[in-house]
Amino acid sequence: MSLVTQIFSLAKRIADSPATTDSSGVRTFGEFIERLSGVSHVLSKDLGLPKGSRVVIFMDNSAEFYNILFACWAVGLCAVPLNSKLHPLEVVYAIQDSEAALCIVSQDKFVTVEMALLKSEVNCLLRQVEVVCGSAPTGKVLVNPVVVASTDPAWIFYTSGTTGKPKGAILTHRNLQSMCHAYYADIDRPGPGDTKLHAAPMSHGSGLYGLAHIVRGGHQVILSGFNPENVFNAIVRFKNVTLFAAPTMLSRMINHPSVKDADFSNLRLLYYGGGPMYQSDLLQALKILGPRLYHLYGQAEAPMTISGQFQRVLPDLENKSAIERFASCGNSRSGVMVKVVDDAGILVPPNVVGEILVRGDVVMGGYWKNPEATAKTIRDGWLHTGDLGAMDDFDYLTLKDRSKDLIISGGSNIYPREIEEILLRRPEIEECAVIGVPEIEWGEIVLAFLVLRPGGSFDRSGLEELLLQNLARFKRPRAYKVVNELPKNNYGKILKTDLREWAASGVVE
Incomplete structure (x- = not known):
């Protein structure tokens, strides 16, 4: 049974329960089904889109996101959700690459996307969210959604493009079902009366895991964007709240001046992922929020579902193995196999670093129209993540770095993240990023970019002392560069390609 079939069945039983709440108001599940049925009529009848067509969705967070998403699936279309912060030319790239038949865009972005399409001479229907949803007929419920195969594309997820052009990861209906089933098995079983709060982009992790909630009757409360105070207020207003936060969002929450007065008694669960979560922030979050944290590790190619663990209690800070396990990505998720291999593809012993490989029904169907990249990434049924990590004797997976970020200096491997973890212990450092730069004698040397907190000053001798207390001498940075901000993509990930x-x-001279 597909997710759209599930929600049609569910809505018959809980028609009067709230399905979505945003700035426009509350819709019940009965109203939600009526709305998405009307939108599906517009897509298939008014616009005449044949089954299998791709539909780009480019909009800010709104209840209409799920209406459009499920309407696409109801008539056998494939959705291509995009981050609303993308540049119009990036939107055009996704339209062209996915060969989309339609782009649905919010009113405030319509003109810029229209102009970019005209300049690029890309042929694609363009419609406003407000027009598509506003013109949908009412009072008609689609009785039988189009039958789709489990291997049919449901969602094309464009990778964040930290290296080169983004690739379209094809998430099939089976992938999304498997993602939801793993959520129920490992994390939570939401239902009517529970709230899924959306403050991160619904085109990404928040929207993906919201699927596990809405098809079981969870109430979707949708904020237009992320603001810590708005999140705090929503947690007070609604019951049994689950929230997805990228590490940068969680850091902003726990360091916000209002956090000391915030009431988190209604917070059921906060799950985080999508980037490095440094130990200092994690310890602080656990102290403030309590045992409500879940650390997940996944990729666009295996959505939200590679490994994970609950953070229940503060670790013994004197116990090295307890700290390492606390900072790990947890164990492999239900329905997923994870292994760590060397360059020859041979399984490495415990606690030895290698590439992380993943297998299971959650792994994507491939990259859209890119068989070469697909063949390189999926080999013998295993997804090669490009991430470096190690498993301990109890199968806890610790992420070390992206393979492309590994620094080799004087023949020794250096993992930037372990240096970054130490640097962030200094109170004056707000953010940092470590890269390798070419050097004749050593091959590469370590360079650290630092963003200081307001009023903070660069203390090289203090940094050197801290590093030498915790790391081998050869791992310490040879140079530092203080910058106002680090380059990031639209998902908040630091762009180390830009730093290189x-x-x-010569910016570091």
């Missing part, structure tokens, strides 16, 4: 370009262009 800065270094190559």
